[in-house]
Amino acid sequence: MFDLDLGDELDLLVETARKLASEELRPRLRSAEAARGVDGAVREAFAAIGLAGLELPEERGGAGLGPLARVLVNEELAAADAGAALALDATGPALYPALELGEGELLEGLLEAVAPPGARAALLELDPDALRDGRLHAELPWWPADRVEAVVALVGDEALLVRDGIAATPLPGAGLRAAGACQLQLEDAPIAGRAKGAAGAARARARARLYAASLLLGVLRDACDFSRAYAQERHAFGRPIAHHQGLAFLITDMQMAVDGARLLVHEAAWRLEAGAADAGAAAAAFAQCIDASRWVGPAGVQILGGHGFMADYPMEKAMREARALGLWLGGFDAAIEDAGRALCEDASAPLELC
């Protein structure tokens, strides 16, 4: 029956991630952004507490945890610095097709490619015509990394691994700069591994969306928490600005939006762990996070007023990062496309209780 308690293992995981986030990521927020990456000490701390291989099977040296653990960790890290969270995770969501399509070759190739320190992978969704004569041709205007050693491309039900023929051209980056930013090009890129399966591809997409959704959730949570604390300290017209009802209601609505989106993310993650092949729930959860981010990010800046606009406070960063994350992995339109398709195909009522 309905139960929101995480249990001891996940509680401990959240606590561990939160500690790392507040002690290592938060203080380096701006330096990581300027350096377009996290420093070695942070990377070591991240690996030392076991977050580096969170979802890798135990036989590959990972923690063997699932989507729920991922969304919890991502929220905690992103609440401190979403860009750093991306920089720390070598495979990122590119891991999911390799895990879900159950092909050792794909996973091995991917892990080998990202083994050097600082190496990163990208996940691309491509049309079938990107594959010509057994090679991939594609261009992506933005990916949050300065270097990309491996690309996993989802083409319909098939996952393709590419390790050569990848050109990553650096970009300034609008948000998530701690992760880097590049324009990505695949030119005549040879396929280094492939795996196919409709259910696996759907689950991989769902996990990728939850990955992005939970980072977004962390950014939005921080926008809520930081601006709320500020509004209780900052005085105007003789009282804390939070005590003017116009702002009190805005703060309330922000909190409601984030709480609601989080429940959708957790439910979708739980469904995936329970083995449901439910692409719609994850897509809807991502869409709801993006929907909230459209106004919660800017509202965080708004509450801080002029200070919100300045780089002395982290709200302008939250607003930029929330926007960037909402564009990632196909963004809102691709998400509602998938969520809506689930609605159309299923003849039963989508909100039915029994």
Next chain:
Amino acid sequence: MEFAVDPRTRERLQEARAWGRAAMRPAGLESDRQAAPLPVDHPYFAKAVERGGGRTRWPGPSGRPSADAERTSVVASLLLAEELAYWDRGVFVADPGPGLPETNVLALGTEEQKERFLGPFVAPDRPRWACFAMTEPGAGSDAAAIATTARRDGDGWILNGAKCFIGGASRSDWILVQATLDPAKGRAAQRAFFVERGTPGLGDFKIEKKMGLRAYESTSFTLRDCRVSAANLLGGETGGDSRAGFKTAMRTFNAGRPVIAANAVGMGRAAFDEALAFARAHDLLCRDRVRDRLEAMARVLRMARLVCLRAGWLADRERPNIVEASMAKALAAGLAQQATTLGIELLGTVGARGDHLIEKLYRDVKAMDIVEGTGQVQRVIIARQLVGLPR
């Protein structure tokens, strides 16, 4: 962490659905057409009692729950509240039983009061009602401002005042009336009194004409030098010595807000299903414009349901849930309103005919953002907790 509905609750939801479809929906449409509450002798009520409704949770003077009594978790009761309101929220409220004040009586009533006032609901011989009277013409959400007075008079109390929008007041065996011993002392001076039907001074019942939710009566009445015995003060003589009076009233609402929220989700779902069925029947789902709007609606209704269940889950674990309960109500009422709006727009001018369910839902659902604290009051409650908004 788990989001599944257990098999027993699923079974009960299926029973609720069958009952809702067969009995509640037709009764609700009937009262809406007649623009009047379902009469006391309507066969629906007799059937409701026959199938086990209208009963109290109080186990009886023995203190032992009867063998067939089943403990319902708050989460399960919220799911049931959603399902029943899906079929007709007005009828859900009209159902016989000890209703809103039951929680108060169970929490604060003396054993004698439980036996006297809940006893008739243990195995009711006929449909019976009770109700809670807080709202007044001059005090709705600001419950601390009520003006109905209670004055000590020998071994009893004299009540004076006017109440309004009280669900089921004219048909209730007794009304739990919230009154103040001293209007200058605010909430600390509030107490609740059982006023039985037929008590001299209780009268002027006026059943309101409403935009929606017509199946139950919303009634105003007056108390003119209405004398009740000392035994009718909730909690007995000690009930008069603490701040328990106001807190008791608030307890009713803390438990009630998630139920209203669940009702709203059910009504939103009913509107959504009408819209989806219409879209399917007319091949509209292939249009992005229609499909996107339906997708967004399904998504936020699911979210509202989860927010609502979270409040119930906290209550089941006896953890504080003030913020979560208010969030559930603030969110669900607004989104349910949007769902009916979407439905009515999708169905087009059908919604203006005045004989379609979608239009009834549109009228019915507005109350959900008003009863038991408006959406604005919920935000005030949340903001008090989140940022210490002063009273």
